[in-house]
Amino acid sequence: MKTSCQVAKAGVTRRGFLGLAAASAVIAGSGIAGCSPAKPSKTDADAEQAQTALEIAESEIKETKEADVVVVGLGVAGVAAMRSAAEAGAHVIAVEKTSIANCRSNMFAAFNCDTARKLGIPDTDPTEIGNELMTQMAHRADYRVINTWLKHCGEAFEWYTGAYKDLLLLGPEDAFPENPDQIYLYAESVGGSTYRPGIDHEHLFAACCCVGSGDGTHRPILEANIEKALETGNAETVFDSPAVKLETKDGKVSAVVCKNLQDGTYTRYTASKGVILASGDYSYNDEMLQKYAPWVYAHKDNYLFSHEGMDCKGNHASTGDGQKLGISVGGHLDIAPHAIMAHIFQFGVENFIELNERGERFCNEDLSMTNIAKVILNQPGSKVFQIIDAKANDYYPIDEMLPMMRGSDGETYSAEA
Incomplete structure (x- = not known):
């Protein structure tokens, strides 16, 4: 989920240097384009209250580094943006909150x-x-x-x-x-x-x-893209360094201040062309999850929040940092519902009858299991059953589908259990 800041003209070409990073929010140094709603909604006001102003004494900033583009977050979008900008000739600094670049799924x-x-x-x-x-x-x-x-x-x-x-x-x-x-x-x-x-x-x-x-996952490919960016000589990466503040000058975003988790000091990264916020969603922030995605929060035990990356202190990413930073300089959140990086636990396989604990069918089983799982959450009681033909393997590759169900504790049970 992204802040709804528009892309401002940054003066770097090659297809806008964004590559795969179209899902990122871009706050360009040439102006905060489209980031200030004419009349902030209650959602914006709530989010703005959640953004605590961070005052950092100049003495705490140990150094300042200059760049054309600063990328905040090294997931798929951030890595792609870093590589594309570097290949376009821009000097890029990419900062990442966790100790590794982040990817999941394949x-x-x-x-x-x-x-x-x-x-x-x-x-x-x-x-x-x-x-x-x-x-x-x-x-x-x-x-x-x-x-x-x-x-x-x-x-x-x-x-x-x-x-x-x-x-x-x-x-x-x-x-x-x-x-x-x-x-x-x-x-x-x-x-x-x-x-x-x-x-x-x-x-x-x-x-x-x-x-x-x-x-x-596709980590080998993600890492190969990082290497491609570094090979240009135009890019550098910094890990265990969460962005904590956006600085503005004359109404324009001019720098990102990051905290160095290893020693507690701060570094300022100036950006002459623009800042790209690619810092993930807020699925590990309970307060924001409850406020902006209550349907997910209400069923948290039935969702998988698959974030492998942690910082050197053992903290997860995806805590809404980028959204809060964007709001702090005039951005706003899209109106809910938002797309949360959470996978719902699934039960059974597709194309076989499903019954709730009352013995009632509750959906058209001609759905993907992800969509069936969403309907399951709305069923009364705690049990859902699937009836599978004993001869199903004769006409349907059920063994290949590995029919499983997962309890709310995350434990996995085979279909035979």
């Missing part, structure tokens, strides 16, 4: 590009996908943002994964490599693009490319 939506075709994903009409997304999101989304993603996702994916050498591409008939160190790409649910109007309830598209790696 799935990307990419289509209508050579890589997707080699993986067996057929070309798809972007307009069809855009219309379906707008319908599923009740037309609250910004169609311009969706269209930008639809137009460039394949190109961006190839640029991002292209940083890793010797990446193996697996077609639909190829076997997975036996070497556990081999990083590879494969397509998820290529057949999922089949849609039968009037029969299928949920319209899915085959557009997901997955990265196979030892830890289940």
Whole structure:
């Protein structure tokens, strides 16, 4: 989730130097464009109250470093922004709150590009996908943002994964490599693009490319992008250094002040072109989660907040730092609901009947398990049952689906239990 600050003209080209960082909030040094709402809403006022003004004595700032661009946060968006800006010739300093760059999962939506075709994903009409997304999101989304993603996702994916050498591409008939160190790409649910109007309830598209790696994430590719940025000689990274204050001059964001967790001192990073806030969401901030995503907070025990990165003090990221910083210089939060980085625990597999503890069906089972899981949360009582045909393996790859359920304590039980 991002602050709704607009991108101001920063004077660095190469497709706006943003690359994959379109999901980041950019506060450019040439002016805070579109960051001040004419009439702040109650949501903005609440968030602004949550932003405590931090007064830092000049004597506490041990040094000042100059840069064209300062990137706050080294997740996928921040890493991509750092690399793209560095390749465009900008001097970039990227600061990260935790001790490592952050990534999780291994799935990307990419289509209508050579890589997707080699993986067996057929070309798809972007307009069809855009219309379906707008319908599923009740037309609250910004169609311009969706269209930008639809137009460039394949190109961006190839640029991002292209940083890793010797990446193996697996077609639909190829076997997975036996070497556990081999990083590879494969397509998820290529057949999922089949849609039968009037029969299928949920319209899915085959557009997901997955990265196979030892830890289940795409970390090797993320790290390769960092190396690409550093190889230009224009970029540097700083870890265990959370951004704690944005400084402004003449109405423009001019610098970021970061705390050095190792010794408790502060460093000021000036930014002549702009600051990119790519610091994650607020899913590890209970106060903000309860206020802006109460439906998630109310069912916290049923969600997985998968953040592997911690700082040297053992603290998590994704505590709303970037949102608060943006608000402190005139930005505002988008009106809820917000997209939270939380995965709901899932039960069972798709396409088999589901019953609540009253013995009642409660959903159309022709849904993805993620959507079924959301409906499960609204069921009375604490038990949900799934009835599976004993001969299901004859016509449905149930063994491959690894049917599981997870309790609220996170413990995993097999379907036979």
